[in-house]
Amino acid sequence: MSEKPGLKRFTVDEKCAHRRLDVFLAEHFPTISRTKIQKCIDDGAILLNDINTKKRTVLKPGDVVTVNEAALTQMSGIHLEPQNIDLYILYEDDHFVVVNKPAGMVVHPGSGNPDHTLVNALLYHLDSLSSGSEEDRPGIVHRLDKNTSGVIVAAKNDEAHNALADLFASRKITKEYIGVCIGCRPEDTGRIDAPIGRKKNDPLRYCVTKKGKEASTGYTLIAYKSGISLLRFHPITGRTHQIRIHSSHAGFPVVDDPLYGGDRKKVQQLQPLDRPFAYAVFKCFSRHALHARHISFVHPFSGKEVFFEAPLPEDFLRVVELFGVAIA
Numbered sequence: 001m002s003e004k005p006g007l008k009r010f011t012v013d014e015k016c017a018h019r020r021l022d023v024f025l026a027e028h029f030p031t032i033s034r035t036k037i038q039k040c041i042d043d044g045a046i047l048l049n050d051i052n053t054k055k056r057t058v059l060k061p062g063d064v065v066t067v068n069e070a071a072l073t074q075m076s077g078i079h080l081e082p083q084n085i086d087l088y089i090l091y092e093d094d095h096f097v098v099v100n101k102p103a104g105m106v107v108h109p110g111s112g113n114p115d116h117t118l119v120n121a122l123l124y125h126l127d128s129l130s131s132g133s134e135e136d137r138p139g140i141v142h143r144l145d146k147n148t149s150g151v152i153v154a155a156k157n158d159e160a161h162n163a164l165a166d167l168f169a170s171r172k173i174t175k176e177y178i179g180v181c182i183g184c185r186p187e188d189t190g191r192i193d194a195p196i197g198r199k200k201n202d203p204l205r206y207c208v209t210k211k212g213k214e215a216s217t218g219y220t221l222i223a224y225k226s227g228i229s230l231l232r233f234h235p236i237t238g239r240t241h242q243i244r245i246h247s248s249h250a251g252f253p254v255v256d257d258p259l260y261g262g263d264r265k266k267v268q269q270l271q272p273l274d275r276p277f278a279y280a281v282f283k284c285f286s287r288h289a290l291h292a293r294h295i296s297f298v299h300p301f302s303g304k305e306v307f308f309e310a311p312l313p314e315d316f317l318r319v320v321e322l323f324g325v326a327i328a
Contacts (some may be wrong), residue, residue: 012063021048021065022055032072039134043110044204045071051201080109080136082124083116089125090308095160095301096153097126097139100310103149103287108137113146122154129154130161141165142238150177150292150310163300168238173297177233177243178222178312178327180281180289180319182266183252186229191218192246196239205259206241208249215239217246223323226274227267228255228281230323232293243290255281257288277322284318291316 016024022041026034038055040046045068048057059065088100099118106113109120122129122139129139139154141164155161167173197212199205206212216236223230229252233243244260247253253262267278281289294309312320312327320327 008067008069010065010067012059012061012065014061017059017061017063019059020055021046021053021057021059024059024065025067029072037072040068040072043071044198044202052198080123080138081115081120083120084124085116085121087121087125088310090151090310091306095157095299096155096164097122098151098153098295098308101144101149101152101292103147103313103315106146107143107152108140110136118152118154126156128156130156130158132161142168144292145241145244145288145290147287148177148290148292149313151175151295151308152292153295153308160300167297167300171236173295175235175295176293177235178291178293178316179231179233179243179247180255180285180316181229181231181247181252182227182255182262182270182278182281183229184250185224186219186221186231186250186252189218189220190250191216192250194246194249196242196245206239206245208245213237213239215242215246217243219247222327223325225323226277227270228278230319230325230327233290244288255289256285257290259288262288280322281319284315284322286315289315289319 010028022034022038025037025046029037041055044052047066049064050066089097090100091098101118106117108117109115119138119140132138132140141153141155141161144150144152153164155164193216194208195210195212196206196215197209199207214237218234218236220232221229222232235242244254244257248260248262253260255262264282267275270278291312292310294307296305296307299306
């Protein structure tokens, strides 16, 4: 075994070969449950021969297992503290709460973000939350990326959690996002159908791949000017980074999203006369330009249709002003 700062590397010998990766790691980290080890593998914090792999992978002699020690240590003892963080609550009843999440807030604790998350804030402001899908995610039924602002729903009890999860799974929840993109002009209306899966060799990124899970995103063009488009997105499925991946795949990545090709270098690919407007748009953002504007569904307990909307944040309002349009 050789070590680098923050990482532990294990070279598999004959004695340890022919075991599953998660079993191998459980033996080396006996204080951490196999379930938590499997989560670290799924999250890309553990690599096999420097690429992402599956927890059931059977090891061979000479394989090199790389462990992000900080991520694994964090998983060994999750302790959630309520923290007095301001929340913009759009709606609350006995079953769930709807929050307008600001850009920059992580939804739940994870690698590199042990606290100051939406979960920590919810624990402070609410008397109860559902058990969640995992112990570090009480109340969390769905997620938004750290730098995506807007509407997110959290369950206050397990009955509500299960009911909301069923609505998401059966695609009976309607969501709309507003996005600002750069690149080719999108069709006035369109739908992107392309499967999404984890990208090899990069634990942070996902991509369109034939081996991925079904993914579908509808969109409507609000305005287009100088290589910049203002769009409504309607995700039909809910894959990680879905809108960001699909828009990039279609040739118009989200503005200020370097992970999927939407960084400032993209401006240089525009016609010279288009670049001043594009740069003015980029100046509005210090995060990727995606906002979860509203969500609607039939309330699982009252039976009534409910609709919740998060107002456009200041960066989006500045861009809407640049376009000279109104968003109904």
